[in-house]
Amino acid sequence: MQLTLEFGGGLELLCESVKIHNVNVDPAEDGGDKLTMKSLLAWVRTNLIKERPEMFMKGDSVRPGVLVLVNDCDWELSGQLDTTLEEKDVVVFISTLHGG
Amino acid sequence: MVSNGSESSRILNEIENLKSSKIEIERQISVLEAQLRDINGNKDHETNSNSTSPCSPLSNNGDLGFGHGLSPDMIYRYSRHLLLPSFGVQGQSSLLKTSILVVGAGGLGSPALLYLAACGVGRIGIVDHDIVELNNLHRQIIHSEAYIGQSKVESAAAACHSINSTVQIVEYKEALRTSNALEILGKYDIVVDATDNAPSRYLINDCCVVLGKPLVSGAAVGLEGQLTVYNYNGGPCYRCLFPTPPPTTACQRCSDSGVLGVVPGIIGCLQALEAIKVASGVGEPLSGRMLLFDALSARIRIVKIRGRSSQCEVCGESAAFTQQQFREFDYEKFTQSALSASPLKLKLLPAEARISSKEYNERIAKGEAHILVDVRPAHHYKIVSLPNSMNIPLANLEARLSELSTVLKKGEEQTGSGSAASLYVVCRRGNDSQRAVQYLHKMGFTSAKDIIGGIESWAHDVDSTFPTY
Ligand SMILES: [Zn+2]
Numbered sequence: 308m309q310l311t312l313e314f315g316g317g318l319e320l321l322c323e324s325v326k327i328h329n330v331n332v333d334p335a336e337d338g339g340d341k342l343t344m345k346s347l348l349a350w351v352r353t354n355l356i357k358e359r360p361e362m363f364m365k366g367d368s369v370r371p372g373v374l375v376l377v378n379d380c381d382w383e384l385s386g387q388l389d390t391t392l393e394e395k396d397v398v399v400f401i402s403t404l405h406g407g
Numbered sequence: 408m409v410s411n412g413s414e415s416s417r418i419l420n421e422i423e424n425l426k427s428s429k430i431e432i433e434r435q436i437s438v439l440e441a442q443l444r445d446i447n448g449n450k451d452h453e454t455n456s457n458s459t460s461p462c463s464p465l466s467n468n469g470d471l472g473f474g475h476g477l478s479p480d481m482i483y484r485y486s487r488h489l490l491l492p493s494f495g496v497q498g499q500s501s502l503l504k505t506s507i508l509v510v511g512a513g514g515l516g517s518p519a520l521l522y523l524a525a526c527g528v529g530r531i532g533i534v535d536h537d538i539v540e541l542n543n544l545h546r547q548i549i550h551s552e553a554y555i556g557q558s559k560v561e562s563a564a565a566a567c568h569s570i571n572s573t574v575q576i577v578e579y580k581e582a583l584r585t586s587n588a589l590e591i592l593g594k595y596d597i598v599v600d601a602t603d604n605a606p607s608r609y610l611i612n613d614c615c616v617v618l619g620k621p622l623v624s625g626a627a628v629g630l631e632g633q634l635t636v637y638n639y640n641g642g643p644c645y646r647c648l649f650p651t652p653p654p655t656t657a658c659q660r661c662s663d664s665g666v667l668g669v670v671p672g673i674i675g676c677l678q679a680l681e682a683i684k685v686a687s688g689v690g691e692p693l694s695g696r697m698l699l700f701d702a703l704s705a706r707i708r709i710v711k712i713r714g715r716s717s718q719c720e721v722c723g724e725s726a727a728f729t730q731q732q733f734r735e736f737d738y739e740k741f742t743q744s745a746l747s748a749s750p751l752k753l754k755l756l757p758a759e760a761r762i763s764s765k766e767y768n769e770r771i772a773k774g775e776a777h778i779l780v781d782v783r784p785a786h787h788y789k790i791v792s793l794p795n796s797m798n799i800p801l802a803n804l805e806a807r808l809s810e811l812s813t814v815l816k817k818g819e820e821q822t823g824s825g826s827a828a829s830l831y832v833v834c835r836r837g838n839d840s841q842r843a844v845q846y847l848h849k850m851g852f853t854s855a856k857d858i859i860g861g862i863e864s865w866a867h868d869v870d871s872t873f874p875t876y
Contacts, residue, residue, distance in 0.1 A: 315701065316631060317659050326704070362657055372653025374697075376710050383713035399710070401699060403649060406628035406661045407515040407603040407671055 308332050308342055309395055312351065316402030318373065321363055322355045330354075344375070345388040347398065363400070372403045426553055434565060441572035444480070475500050481573075485527055498687035499527065505686035506530040508592060510583055510611055511601035512563040513537070514661065514671030515625045515678060517549035519599055522679035524567035528686065530575040531567065532595055535559040536582040536747070542876065546668030582747060583607060585734050588614040597682050600624040601675065605658050606738040606746045612637060612645035616722045617733050621692075623681045625674040628659045630667050632674035632700040635693055635712070636681050638722065642694035647716040647723075652742040670702050755841040760848070762856045764865040767831060777829040778818050780811065781862075782843045787835060791874045793862060801839045808850060815852075830855045837861040 312328045319326045332350050334342040345367060356363050362370065368388060369375055375382040376399040382390050392398070475496045481503070482489065488499045507528050509516050512535040523531055539547075539554045539562050547559075554562035564576045579591060583602075592598055592614050600611045600622055608624070615622040621639040626632065638644045661671075677698065684690040699708045721728040739745055762770075771777065779796040781788055788798040797814065799807050811830075818828030832847070832855055834840040840857035847855040858864070866873040 315699065316633070317629070317657070317664075326701075362654070370653065370657070371651035372649055372657055374648070374710075374712070379708065379710045381710065381712040384711065399699075399708075401633075402657060403653065404626035404628045404631065404633050405603065405605045405608060405658050406664070406666065407511055407513055407601050407626055407674075 308334050308392065310347070310392065311395075311397045312355070313397065313399045314401075315399065316404055318363060318400050318402045321358055321360075323357055328355060342392045343388065344377070344382060344386075344390040344392065344398075347392060348388070351400075369400065374401045374403065375399070376401070423556075430553055430557075430565070433569075437569045437572060476503070481527070484571075484573075488526070494687065494689050498689045501687045502527050502683065503529050505597065506532070506595045507597045507599060507682055507686065508532040508534065508595035509599045509601055510534045510607070511603065512547070512549065512559040513543065513601065513603060514546040514666065514668070515601035515627060515675040516563070516599070517547045518672050518675035519601055519625075519679040519682070520563050520567055521549055521570065522676060523599075523682060524571045524574050524576070526679075526683060527571065528574060528682075530577065530595075532577040532579060532591065533560045533563050533567075534579040534581070534583050534591065535563075536580060546666060546671055548668075548672065583610065584746065585610065585736060585738070589618065589730055589733065592618055592620060595620065597685055598622050599678050599682055601678065603661065604746065605652055605655075605744055606742040608645060609652065609742060610736075610738045610746070613721050613728065613733055613736065616644050616646075617728060617730050621685050623678050623685070625671075625678040627671035627674045627700075628661055628666055629664050630670060630702040632670050632702075633697060634674055634677050634681070634700070635697040636685065637694075639685065639692055639694040641715060643713055643715045644719060644722045646721050647714075647719045648712060650716075650718075650720065655742070655744045658744060667702060670700070673700060673702075751838055752836075753838045753841050755845050756857060760844055760856055761841075761859050762831065763859050764867075764869050767858050768865075768869045770829075775829060776818055776821055777831055778811075778814055779831045779833060780843070782832055782834050782839050790876055791862070793833060793865065796833065801834070801843055804843055804846060811852070827854060831858055832856070833858040833865075834861045836863050 308331065310330050310332055312330055314322055314326055322328070332342060332347060334340055348364065348367065348369065352360055352364055363373070364370060377385055377390055377392070378397055477496065477500065485499050488494055489496055505528055507523055509520050509523070509531065512520065512533050516533070516535070520531065520533065537559045539550045539557055539559055541555055544550060544552065549566045550559065550562045558580050560578045560580045564578050567574060567576050581587065583591065588610060598611060598615050598620050600608060602608060602611065612622060615638050622637040624637055624645065625634045636642070681693055684692045695712060695714055697710050697712050699710065715722060717724045720726055779793060781792055781796040781798045782801040782804065783798070784800045785798060792798065799811065815828055815830060821828070830847070830852055832840040832843045837857065837860040840861060844855045844857040862873070863875055866875045
């Protein structure tokens, strides 16, 4: 499944400062033809996060302070970890900023 | 013979005196100019003697009988607003009657305040406890060199006043705390969060929820910015989105991570825009949506965020967050970080594993054989570094240990006596150097010592000409 993953707000520093990743994730890993956010997160942690994984994840979800957007929509609105992804979806992980 | 020290302090004193006279004179000029504008304005328009006092924009003294309360001066000053069909007299009248509190007169607050004052918001409050420093000026464009060392609030108020003397400016030269926030925020219609730290953001959000005030929230670090409006028309609050504070290590600060000056400038302008929209009731405020700005790729993304959470601890259905609870809430403990953005001062090492910059200086003056490792990131090292230091960024220390062993062995051979060369570690402020020494001790480099306070203490205590950043 072709997906575009984007990291921002400093999270890109965990994946070698690359903000946009065009990836191909096999939904079969999820035991079917659907890919959920839960398994995408596990995939990201294994394949894209190069350092300090605790700055990205906590348990099987993202750490506090990280917004997850599926096609420009807060994942809270689509079922969080249970959100199912489709071909060419864009998933954004962004850390909230505090500076000014 | 006059010593150099007393001569330079005499000159510094004189500069200080001249600067404050200059500010006072500028203030007097702007008051006189405002009076002159008033006199001329009244002449031009041949109005009656009932002119608008420069300090009472909320009054209807200038009412010409058109029902909008705008004086001739106001009509002229705000004419380009009045000419906007979708904004017009109605929008401007609402602005003139609105009060807005801006918390933080820094990178975000600077442009926000300038626009809010210029556009004629009736009353503007400014909260900040900080003073203006030279390294603020590249982005905090409301301040000027003449105000270095003085209160940011005074400086910002003077700038606002010089743009629009008809706006009432209220100065709060203090940090916002649970003890004063309810009283201060309670006096305003809209709150603009232009602060720079997590505990302040939770504090301001909760206070806005308790008082029922809309909150225009902006943030910027590095090359990115974020903007949204919280607690507006049933929309979410900050805690609906971020019920749990992030780990402190995830909170980047401009003083550590850097920031391109124009980035908070853009977000601050957008904060003024959102505040104006909320105040005037014109347009669709950015509530339930968030704007994400990425300066490098020149992209602005507007995303849909969750609505008010019924489980939110402060604004949710069953939430019973009262003023009393707010007053007693410990925001520093909640977020594990300090309300003021003062840098962290770790204490990880015993005294014998540390050395002051002065003592280090004395030891090298005696010719002590040693290796100095600077563990700052390479781009910091490029700005300025101590002589004869080697740069091994903390993140690479583990991978470069063998290199360090080799250098230490060489140093040992040079001492001739077979005694080991000393190993010192330095960073910017003395936190990372302690982390590095802790690690080095664990890996068998037991003689490693950190230089307390880093190169900042070197600049402060040893070499005052050494650049700081
Ligand atoms: Zn809430």
